[in-house]
Amino acid sequence: MEIWRLPISASQRGKLISAGYTSLSSLSSISSSDLARELNVSESEAMNILKVASHSRGSETSNASCSIVEVLDTFQWWAGAQSAWDMLHDEESLMHITTSSADLDNILGGGIHCKEVTEIGGVPGIGKTQLGIQIAVNVQIPNDFGGLGGNSIYIDTEGSFMVERAFQIAEACIEDMSEYNRFLRKDFQECKIKMQPQDILENIFYFRICSYTEQIALINYLDKFLSEHKDVKVIVVDSVTFHFRQDFDDMALRTRVLSGMALKLMNLAKRFSLAVVLLNQVTTKHTEASFQLALALGDSWSHTCTNRIVLYWNGNERYAYIDKSPSLRSA
Amino acid sequence: MARLANLETEYPVLDSTVRNFCASHGIFSAAFAEQNDSSERLKEGIAQVLSIIDDMHQPWLNGMELLEDAKRNKHVFPTGIQGIDLLLGDGIRVGQLTELVGPSSSGKTQVCLRTASNVARNHMVLYLDTGNSFSPQCIAYFLGKTISPSSAQAKNQFLQKVMSNISCHSVFDIFAMFDVLHQLESYLRCQDGRGCCQMRLLIVDSISSLISPVLGSSSTLGRALMTSAGYLLKKLAHQHNLAVLIINHTVGGEGGSSKPALGDSWKCIPHSRLFLSCDRGSNTYNVSILRHPSMASVKAARFVI
Numbered sequence: 015m016e017i018w019r020l021p022i023s024a025s026q027r028g029k030l031i032s033a034g035y036t037s038l039s040s041l042s043s044i045s046s047s048d049l050a051r052e053l054n055v056s057e058s059e060a061m062n063i064l065k066v067a068s069h070s071r072g073s074e075t076s077n078a079s080c081s082i083v084e085v086l087d088t089f090q091w092w093a094g095a096q097s098a099w100d101m102l103h104d105e106e107s108l109m110h111i112t113t114s115s116a117d118l119d120n121i122l123g124g125g126i127h128c129k130e131v132t133e134i135g136g137v138p139g140i141g142k143t144q145l146g147i148q149i150a151v152n153v154q155i156p157n158d159f160g161g162l163g164g165n166s167i168y169i170d171t172e173g174s175f176m177v178e179r180a181f182q183i184a185e186a187c188i189e190d191m192s193e194y195n196r197f198l199r200k201d202f203q204e205c206k207i208k209m210q211p212q213d214i215l216e217n218i219f220y221f222r223i224c225s226y227t228e229q230i231a232l233i234n235y236l237d238k239f240l241s242e243h244k245d246v247k248v249i250v251v252d253s254v255t256f257h258f259r260q261d262f263d264d265m266a267l268r269t270r271v272l273s274g275m276a277l278k279l280m281n282l283a284k285r286f287s288l289a290v291v292l293l294n295q296v297t298t299k300h301t302e303a304s305f306q307l308a309l310a311l312g313d314s315w316s317h318t319c320t321n322r323i324v325l326y327w328n329g330n331e332r333y334a335y336i337d338k339s340p341s342l343r344s345a
Numbered sequence: 346m347a348r349l350a351n352l353e354t355e356y357p358v359l360d361s362t363v364r365n366f367c368a369s370h371g372i373f374s375a376a377f378a379e380q381n382d383s384s385e386r387l388k389e390g391i392a393q394v395l396s397i398i399d400d401m402h403q404p405w406l407n408g409m410e411l412l413e414d415a416k417r418n419k420h421v422f423p424t425g426i427q428g429i430d431l432l433l434g435d436g437i438r439v440g441q442l443t444e445l446v447g448p449s450s451s452g453k454t455q456v457c458l459r460t461a462s463n464v465a466r467n468h469m470v471l472y473l474d475t476g477n478s479f480s481p482q483c484i485a486y487f488l489g490k491t492i493s494p495s496s497a498q499a500k501n502q503f504l505q506k507v508m509s510n511i512s513c514h515s516v517f518d519i520f521a522m523f524d525v526l527h528q529l530e531s532y533l534r535c536q537d538g539r540g541c542c543q544m545r546l547l548i549v550d551s552i553s554s555l556i557s558p559v560l561g562s563s564s565t566l567g568r569a570l571m572t573s574a575g576y577l578l579k580k581l582a583h584q585h586n587l588a589v590l591i592i593n594h595t596v597g598g599e600g601g602s603s604k605p606a607l608g609d610s611w612k613c614i615p616h617s618r619l620f621l622s623c624d625r626g627s628n629t630y631n632v633s634i635l636r637h638p639s640m641a642s643v644k645a646a647r648f649v650i
Contacts, residue, residue, distance in 0.1 A: 097508065097509045097510075097511060097512050097513070098465075098472075098479075098481045098484055098508040098509070098510075098511035098512075098513060099481075099504070099505050099508035099509045099511075101479070101481045101513060102481035102482065102484075102485060102504075102508060105481055105482065129477055130477050130478075131476075131477065266561040267561075269557055269561070270557060270558050270559070270560070270561060271558075273554055273557035273558045274557075274558035276554065277475065277517045277518060277554060277555075277558065278517070280475065280476055280477055280515075280517055281515075281517040283477060284477055284515050284517075314553075314557065314594065314596055314606065316449040316450075317449050317551070317553065317554065317594040318476065318554055319476070320476055320477050320478050322449075322450070337449075337450055338449055338450035
């Protein structure tokens, strides 16, 4: 493995190469003080470089001598690799977050999936923010009623989160649950609803961000936040594209930042088993002399989410269709 | 390339005189050694260094050996989708890098899942997923369609056997992908030569989401990472007899048409490129060849998944 594939800074890399170290094996037998002397860097920097190098090499040397039995085992042993059979069983036990709309749940196959990034887009005023709030509330339905019983994170970029509305939705949710309770478990008097609307609101962690740098910083911070708050089961971002649309001069930077952000969100979804819901705006695209609505930020962004739902008006009614999904049909 | 000082423990002829001589000519590592007609001792030292270099690169092969290797090892795997197989002349080839390009939701992941389920019947498959879009239900569905109806238990056993051959790994940045590929390389080096079920297909979905965060900034690191990723994949494909399938997406080109992402430097790296698109209304997909070693370009076909 070559030196310049290591995630170290460019100046350190330059020093390593000019001193003659171009591959990892050349770093294997040198001590950190010698390295510090040769490269003219501090001892702690040299130790850091050696640590990164040995971490990357560790996996290579461990496979140097293997028997047939070990070979078959090490295949699955790679950190994070899973066979498709195991994943099939895991997926069957994953719960979905209901959206409180039976039709939408139907086309989604039960609700929003965990471990995936779902993007919901639509024209202004169609109810994306309401849907986002509803999902943030629904995730807190306890397990007895078929929900996930988790907390939620709501990241607001536009300032359209209304607490009073969230309170109303929480009350309605609890009423729903008690009706459900009465309907199905007529003889189980002990199953009383212990939740109050205030509890539901307490479990929504709200962040308000005002610029794209704050957005990037927040996504980076979420890693630490989620390790402390393990109950979080959904992250709703409303709306993810707001700060990137106007006044962004450097398009290449925008693409880089957005794809990096998308990868980090994917990583969070997979590692902590939560669902990520991104709300997006639409723009008009001029193709073949007709105008067509398409989600903002273009093709490179639309490639980065796992599922996509588009909401639109048809006459006086709202319709939704699935634009992209790995396991569901278009509907 | 190891530093000469470190090599002294293995090859004692490279003692300090040789090293001082090399140092005076600006040679610090084996990569810079050159022929010279000084004393015998130095000649020995230099010859030793050159033989170390020789060990490090690939052996020379002549045409007959290449042909034999192609016939014996480089098979063609059908993807299981008739339209694509007809278009490619039987399927994707081992030892080559095949790229699927297309706008969003044009069926690229579905084609990969279908190919994986087809190849997994007899060989192992590694799926590197960047967007959590690997769907075991799809694989189970494709496999279920192909076997004849039998008892539920036999079907379950079949599914288990085939799906255990597919290994899915999530990677979320390009350095993680390099780690995985290097682990894969050392694993394959152990495995080559054993008769048991071997890995024959590597899928990367999608390479563009790994490379976009680093490409295009003022440093050239992004492009270096991109080309070295391409070369590493090609090296794995050729040396260890893998078929490699990668997914790329499109960006807007001039005049509103879409063109493959990652730019011109990436264009020449995959051996064959297929462009997919989808007719929304009719649920059929179009595929056309952008580049292929043995088929004419611009051929097109339609298929339904």
